[in-house]
Amino acid sequence: MIVQTALLIGLVLFSVLALFLKDLLRAAISLAVASLLLGIIFFRMGASYAGVFEISVVAGLITVLFILTISLTNTGEEVRESRLANLVFPLFFVVFIAIDALVMKGLLQKIPALPATPESGAFGDVLWKGRTLDLVGQIAVILAGVFSVLALFRKRDKDE
């Protein structure tokens, strides 16, 4: 539990860091580290498949896409973030965490839940047989993403 909590704190820390680092490249790396920590948290919860996915896809693929975009949009000028927003954030965040903790404490044991029915089968069965319609949706969304990229980067025809 202690390790898990430490990992969770690290996750939040690196995520927030990714928002406030001046250099975009370092921000992307920070986000990748946060994803790595999240993957480890997933592993320790017993969710090895989700952990693998998180690390390879979010910490890997998405980080690569980020770095690609950062390289392609390498302006000379920096986008200056609002000073006020940056100063207010720590205050906002601390207040939010405090309210969050109080709400959680108040909610402890308050949310009713039906008793858990343990599940059987392997992950493969659950995914392929239990959530098949989701898989159809995954195919559809992957097609949508591919065609979106193709459409948005198409060459200019003579008709356009």
Add this chain to the structure above:
Amino acid sequence: MSNTWYLYLFFSAGLVAAGLYALLAKRNLIRLFIGIEIIGKGVTLLLLATGFVRDNILLAQALVVTYIVIEVSLVATALAIIINVYRHTKSLDIRKLAKLKG
């Protein structure tokens, strides 16, 4: 529900709040997108935590895997839009995208 769920909910709420703050307050388009990613992390953490306390970790993983696939397509589309915006304005500042009044 068991107390560990509330622990995870606590951190998940923190992540979602940080992400929302970024969406509202940041100006760099790529940082806005980092905000969206952080919200996604908060949501996947909550989904898995819910499955964990209900002994339904396999089902929760199936949901999270689907969610991550959707997130990748979303990232691809959004970054394609950002790169196109850059080609127009040579800048990543969202204040330059303020012609429409909403």
Add this chain to the structure above:
Amino acid sequence: MIILFVALPLVVAGVLPVIGKISRRVVPDLLANATLLFLVVYTVAAGRPLLGNGPVIQQFALLGESVNLRLALDGFSLLMLLAVSLVGLCVTLFSIDYMEHYGAKANYYALLLIMIAGMNGLVLSTDLFNVYVFLEVAAVASYSLVAFGRGYDELEAAFKYLMLSVIASAAIVISIAVLFGMTGNLSFAGVAKALQELDAGPIVGIAAALFIMGFGLKAALVPFHAWLPDAHPSAPAPISAVLSGLLIKVSGVYALTRIFLNVFGLTPALSAVLMVLGTVSMVAAAFLALGQKDIKRMLAYSSISQVGYIVLGIGLGTPLGIAGGLFHLFNHALAKGLLFLTSGSIQQSTGTRNLDEMGGLAKRMPFTAATNLIGSLSIAGVPPLNGFWSKLIIIIALIQAGHPVFALIAVLASVLTLWYYLLIQRKAFFGNLNERWAAVKEAPFWMTAATVLLAALCVGVGIFFSFALKSWIQPAAGVLAAGVQTVIRSWGL
């Protein structure tokens, strides 16, 4: 084989870009339109046995093993499928000519078909997470369709639409996670049953509030409407038609209604919240529409206002109110689709969307003017067009349920609606012909054909409204009302 509604558009979408490389001119158009035509026919064909025997639930077996691919086609889903395929067909017809100068038509059709597959999948789902997945499928396709022209305005609108949409998705998934945590179930029936066993008042309220935020954002209910007036005008006209006419209704109103009426049950508190949100949308958007100069922006605000009507009718919860709301959903899909298509015709012929620059177009573009008039009168609620009947039913339902104030507000909003639509007519079509437009021609054949088809449907549904009500609105309303009754009875009210 209900899965065809989802599988067919997806498969065609998959092969379209490849075919598009081989034949750029005719085959993509032909394929896309044939798919939509098939969907329309199949909807009607699948609808008949359904309406005779009750809901169709299909469980599939892949390669001999039974998989959890449960699709349910009941009256409500059928109504949505009909609206999606009818408007979708007219949009693909319209796109044959309109999308010529955008380039990459095969890609465009592929994305449009994916969006339609996503919407079809949404209305056929029986599971909360499936609803979310298909919602995202349609949404991801729509972001790039809004940005398709890659112009400055389009990219800005698409990015802001994306940002708000992500917040909506997050709210929805968080709510699903909470419900899953409480009930251990994800299917509609399972969650409904479990919620009745549990006694979890305030937390269900929070889950419901998150759903209202998420789906309300998708449906562009005030105060979650900010993205729509930018996104819908900037998109290419046929996409605006699909977004305003279908997407906000399928991923917003349908999902909200299905979940609230068949899973949560419509408590008096929920009903009040929905009615208030609906009324505020109805009135605020109508006022905002008055000041617009851009014809598509005015139509966009009008969409927000009409969605307010729909939510008001459905939120009322009585069988008549639900029937009125659903009828208005169908009518508005037809009419708003029609109006956006005609605005596309105007934009193509004159190159402008600014009402002040137009004038007297009726002389040069008679078909466009006539169909636009029909669409406008339909939404404004002028008899004997379809919009009149649906608004009348909602108003009568409000009076019958003892809400005369809401009914009065609805009538006043109708008057406002009529006013700004007549403004469009006067400024764009009637009056003196602006010399700039002395040489414009009527819109190309397929564009005109598509708008004439939709206008004919508006008139037809208006004249034969009792047939429409009996054959496909009542079964839809019945499904929802039954759901409301079961849940309310179980609460001992």
